[in-house]
Amino acid sequence: MKKEDIFARYSRQIFIEEIGLEGQRKIMNSKVLVIGAGGLGSPVVQYLAAAGVGTLGVVDFDEVELHNLNRQIIHNESTVGISKVKSAGIFIRNLNHQIKFVGIEQKIDESNAEELISGFDVIIDGSDNFKTRYLVNDTCVQFKKPLVYASILGFSGQVAVFNYNGSKNLRDIFPEPPFDESLPDCDSLGVLGALPGIVGSMMANLALKIITDLPLPLNQLTLIDTLNWRFQAVDF
Numbered sequence: 001m002k003k004e005d006i007f008a009r010y011s012r013q014i015f016i017e018e019i020g021l022e023g024q025r026k027i028m029n030s031k032v033l034v035i036g037a038g039g040l041g042s043p044v045v046q047y048l049a050a051a052g053v054g055t056l057g058v059v060d061f062d063e064v065e066l067h068n069l070n071r072q073i074i075h076n077e078s079t080v081g082i083s084k085v086k087s088a089g090i091f092i093r094n095l096n097h098q099i100k101f102v103g104i105e106q107k108i109d110e111s112n113a114e115e116l117i118s119g120f121d122v123i124i125d126g127s128d129n130f131k132t133r134y135l136v137n138d139t140c141v142q143f144k145k146p147l148v149y150a151s152i153l154g155f156s157g158q159v160a161v162f163n164y165n166g167s168k169n170l171r172d173i174f175p176e177p178p179f180d181e182s183l184p185d186c187d188s189l190g191v192l193g194a195l196p197g198i199v200g201s202m203m204a205n206l207a208l209k210i211i212t213d214l215p216l217p218l219n220q221l222t223l224i225d226t227l228n229w230r231f232q233a234v235d236f
């Protein structure tokens with residue numbers, strides 16, 4: 001992309017004193033892996049693609065279903081029935097064709113987590129189950145990769161940065177995953193569509209701050225209650 005085109009596209013970011021041209025170059029040279037192209041992954045993909053992240057990887061093994069569309073906003077009626085990774089790729093290419101999109105139509109598990117995570121600079125976990133969250137966390141610790149974490153349910157969510165510049169990780173606040181596999185999730189209790197938009201946007205913001213070396217709230221879990229509109233930071 002020509003220098004003038006870069007400025008025209010990203011000028012509103014470049015105008016920010018803390019970003020500037022140097023920060024934009026860091027964004028364009030960064031490699032980010034988004035785990036899950038669902039409710040949280042959708043706004044993350046949107047805003048990172050819009051910001052100009054150079055290489056954007058998306059891991060998901062599922063297909064787009066009609067009930068996804070109230071919150072998974074990178075997908076649409078025309079992509080129902082195709083893989084979420086292909087749908088994400090269509091969205092990214094239509095928004096910003098300069099981005100290198102790495103689509104990974106796999107379930108992340110013990111057999112591939114190391115290979116997938118080791119090749120990226122920043123990992124964003126938008127998964128929806130405890131097994132994946134802990135696997136991703138532990139692999140990020142192993143490879144010293146910063147991890148942006150979040151979870152959502154109903155009107156509530158939580159978000160944090162783990163394993164960044166020596167900071168703590170998921171097991172420092174929740175040492176073990178719950179043993180009860182029947183715990184409620186979005187499939188059983190639902191989620192208001194705008195909630196993952198809020199939390200996912202926060203995740204994208206944190207990822208961009210990591211990329212551009214801006215100050216971050218470390219060893220801190222932000223609790224989000226959109227029903228009562230309360231936000232609380234908990235140190236750990």
